[in-house]
Amino acid sequence: MEICRKGETLEMRELDPFLAELLRQIPEAVQTKDSPAVEERLFSPPAVPEEDEICAEWKLYVEPELRRLFQTATETVREDLAQLLCTAKPFANCSLSIPLAHADAWLSGLNQARLAITASNGFTQDELSDQYRSPLGSRRDLSLFQVNFYGFLQEMILREIDPPN
Amino acid sequence: MSRLGHEEGCVRATFMIAATLQTPELEQAEATAEDLGLPWNVVVHNDPVNLMSYVTMVFQRVFGYPREKAEKHMLEVHQLGRSIVWSGMRERGELYVQQLHQYLLLATVERTA
Numbered sequence: 267m268e269i270c271r272k273g274e275t276l277e278m279r280e281l282d283p284f285l286a287e288l289l290r291q292i293p294e295a296v297q298t299k300d301s302p303a304v305e306e307r308l309f310s311p312p313a314v315p316e317e318d319e320i321c322a323e324w325k326l327y328v329e330p331e332l333r334r335l336f337q338t339a340t341e342t343v344r345e346d347l348a349q350l351l352c353t354a355k356p357f358a359n360c361s362l363s364i365p366l367a368h369a370d371a372w373l374s375g376l377n378q379a380r381l382a383i384t385a386s387n388g389f390t391q392d393e394l395s396d397q398y399r400s401p402l403g404s405r406r407d408l409s410l411f412q413v414n415f416y417g418f419l420q421e422m423i424l425r426e427i428d429p430p431n
Numbered sequence: 432m433s434r435l436g437h438e439e440g441c442v443r444a445t446f447m448i449a450a451t452l453q454t455p456e457l458e459q460a461e462a463t464a465e466d467l468g469l470p471w472n473v474v475v476h477n478d479p480v481n482l483m484s485y486v487t488m489v490f491q492r493v494f495g496y497p498r499e500k501a502e503k504h505m506l507e508v509h510q511l512g513r514s515i516v517w518s519g520m521r522e523r524g525e526l527y528v529q530q531l532h533q534y535l536l537l538a539t540v541e542r543t544a
Contacts, residue, residue, distance in 0.1 A: 312528045313539050320525065320540065328529050335533055377481070377535045384480050391479040413480070420482055428488050 269422050276369070276426055278362040286350050286360055288412055293344045295379040295412070296336070307385040308336065308378060336378055342371035369427045376416045376423075383409050469543050471524040473517040475508050476537040483509060489534040490516060493527060518543070 268279040281289070298305045309329055313320045349362055364372055384394065387409050393399075397414060399407055475486075483505055490501035494517060507514035516538075517527055524540040531538035 308535065310532070310537055311539070312525065312532070313541065317540075328532070332529075332532055373485070374535070377485070380480050381478075381535060389479075394479050417482055420485060424482075424484050424488060428484075428491075 271366075271426050272363075274366045276364045276366060276423065278364070280359045281350075281362060282359055285415065286362075288415055289362065290347055290350055291412070292347065292375050292379045292416070293340050296340055296375065296382050298382065301382075301386050303385040303388070304382045307381050309333075336374065339371040339374035340378065342368050343375035346372075364423075366427065369423050372423055373420055376420045380413045380416045380420075383413050389413070470518040471521045472515045472541045472543055473524045473527045473531070474513050474539050474541050475504070475516050475531065476539070477508050477512045478537050481536060485534075486536065489531065489536060493530045493534070 267281055267285055270277055270279070296308075298308055309332060311321055312324045312328070315321065346362065346364055346368060350360055383389075387406060389410060393410060394413065396410070399410055402408075486505045486508065487498065487501045490496050490504055491498060494501075496504070504514045504516050517524065521540065528538045528540045
């Protein structure tokens, strides 16, 4: 896989089918339904429970707005990912162009996915730091690889929109 | 001499006032942190998932901090588990927490101790 900036887009070339499939799974990964752990992480409380007034107002006014923002970001990612659906051969490498104007949506979508996968699998800090685990061992290992791969993409996008000095 | 006389006058005057005043009834009220104008803290908590570079960028964007200050707070979160990233009025603090949640950081608004 190769990532480079071309004008106002970020291009991922030579995406192999496995990585392309992981990218396609981003919108699905952020679904919170049926997982209280994911729901709890994506919509964490704004204060300790004793601050009941703040927490109640938050539930009423802020949380729906956060849901809308997260969903909008995911939709943008989903639309960009449509490029991956039109490959001529099923197992051919493909490319993906992300407009830099969509960078924030991608950062949000990737972050939502990473947090959701981590919460639903209950990954520990040690597991998350284990960068060398093979994705082939189990479904859990694959999920961990997915979290790290999405993190790598986040780093790449951040470098383009906010280069280090 | 005159100093001593002044002191005596003070004592006398105080005595006279005390003799004419009734003991006031004091009302006791418990002042909240808000009544006293104490600031609220915006606290960011550690999260093993969010990238260090991402958290730094968020602090720069939300608070307008220069990179060095943003990195200092990011490292505090990473190493100590939490960092007070801003202090001030409650409403403003809540707004900052809302912005931090938009970036999916674990953030809370807390009363100062």
